[in-house]
Amino acid sequence: MGDQLPPVKAVVGQLTINANTVLKAYRDLEREGLVESRSGIGTFVLRRPPGPSPHTQMVLQRGLDRWLHEAQDAGLDLESIEALVRGTIYSAMNEGVA
């Protein structure tokens, strides 16, 4: 928090993308209250995005790692794993679970 985002011109030049795209992204962040634009100085980070803390994310990722190994041990290749994950997410969303 408090960090300064790179100036729009720098992002535009480094990533070779349209300035309007960068400006829109910065505006979206500001509207979400994550950054603050101080005119003439720059754009600064105000707070973290909502959602689980890095620790919680790490715990979840470890769980996923374990499951991946299980799937691999069961003989699933990468494509089958992806298909299974996508299919599960899809049906969970349709049931209103996720």
Place this chain on the structure above:
Amino acid sequence: MSDSALSSRGLAKRYRDKWALKSCDVEVPVGCIAALVGPNGAGKTTLLQLAAGLIRPTSGEVKVLGSAPNQDPAWLAQVGFLAQEVPLYRRLTGDQLLGMGAHLNPSWKETIARDRLESLGIALDKNVAQLSGGERAQIGLALTLGKQPRILLLDEPVASLDPLARRDFLSSLTEAQFEAELTIVLSSHLVADIERVCDYLVLLSRSQVQLAGRIDELLAAHRWVSGLRQTTEGSLAQHEIISESHTERQSTLMVRLNGPIHDPRWEVGDVGLEDLVLAYMGRKGVDDMAQTQRRLSIVEDRP
């Protein structure tokens, strides 16, 4: 039309018995980077040359920054044009070309051109002929930017450059657009570049504009739909079908949405820019489309 940097109404250009451009209506908003795409011979260069005042329309009108192209120095000073082959005097050095730019342009700003080239490390004391294609393109762009135009017209500016030079050139372009609040219209075949750099699209095919608009809005307005081969009557009838392909059992269509798709028999997916461009380029004429619609609506489910 006050917020259009470039606009045309019924613009047409004929060479002998061939129409290079027909009934062309476009509006390019101020401050965007617009991509002009289409197959070879679709009229991209013709449209850019008409906008720059290098050729005259057979009929219709084009306005750039509110005026028809003319010889008024005030108008010319606001319009930058860079041809595909980057025509520079090859026996002059970069320094000499910058000197020329200063003499030929009333609103010339030396630092804009020179700083840009020096930061890129381009040797300004060498003859242009000794430089690489990418360096020549950068000199061409710097000269065009030095005159401080409000609109920049670029005909396939990166077509002949290697990937790295292309990236550098487009970086310079996006930066310059941001700093100077320019409007840029560029023709290109490279959809990946367009996706990053441009926010407006004009698609020409068969000498006519087939599609134009802000890229994010265009993408939001189109969907892939696929499902068992079946009639479009009812479920898709309200949408415009842009492309379609069928196998024995399966149909895949790109549609321009006219409201949501509720029919659960169709699987609906987002459209990428490349898909969109290809679909419109390959699209049949309007008369053919009407026939296709009829044919499709009588297709029956196969056993």
